[in-house]
Amino acid sequence: MENPFSQARLVIFDCDGVLVDSETIVCRVLAEEMTRLGMPATAEELDEQFSGRPSKDCILDIEARYGGPLPEAYFHNTESRIRRAFHEELEPVTGIYEVLEKLQTTDLQSCVASSGPHAKMQITLNKTGLWDFFEGRIFSADDVGRGKPWPDLFLHSARQFDIAPQRCLVVEDSIAGVKAAVAAGMPVIGYSHNLERGRQLEAEGARVINDMQLLLDYL
Incomplete structure (x- = not known):
């Protein structure tokens, strides 16, 4: 069976807790x-x-x-x-710069899909120097009818790139986010330093990492 992570054409990042330590x-x-x-x-x-x-x-x-x-x-x-x-x-999540810089050298596309409002993301991503990595490709729960744990936001994000859900890779740190990704039919990486939270993310269907740079192994 083909590795679902190797099929990804679009990496969808959550914002809070994945890109910025907010x-x-x-x-x-x-x-x-x-x-x-x-x-x-x-x-x-x-x-x-x-x-x-x-x-x-x-x-x-x-x-x-x-x-x-x-x-x-x-x-x-x-x-x-x-x-x-x-x-x-406010600081960026440790290791995320290296991940995003590496991503720019690949054929993969990327975007942000967050439960937070656009105004908040504009503040946090600019403050941490990450805005330029995603400008024009930032989506909020405010853009859809239902936020996480519903799959609407992730499906909306994939449609903007005309990419099938199974060709997306979601990076999340919350149970609601992992549930949303699984409901959308998307492979998901769960990021957490907390052992118990990591177990919870894994139980919901995520492949868990505790170091953001380990994400490079899946790109």
Whole structure:
């Protein structure tokens, strides 16, 4: 049987946690702001609950826990604090530059497909120097009706290149993202330093790596 990874013509990267090391920052700020509103939370808990999911779905979950619409101050505080933290702390995922530079020497095409909004990706990818690798080939859950774990975003991305799902290779770090890739019929690499998260990604159907440069073995 032919190796499904060797058939790839398009590599689809998630953004947060795969290209940019943003999830720790976002979950830390959200946990602190939720705790201020009387909803004690930890960054680890929120990472487990929200990783890979569209922002609007995460907000609905927080509002359900809060018992109604969140105050405007919550959104103002979280957005301003996250922007400031991105400016001060955000870094690319270790090894991703080498992967993207190698990708440019191959016949493979690439794009980004993220649950995050376009405005956020413009900030994070520019801050980390990755925007030029993907400009014009960046897709958001806002572009489709349903975000991850539904397959819509990945299928939408593949259609933009007229490439069949089985000829795509998805790189993800979240359970929702791996589920979406599997549902789309796409081979998926799961990236995680965390042993337990890696096991979860593998259980959902991913081939797991704990070093981004190991992705080069599949390209």
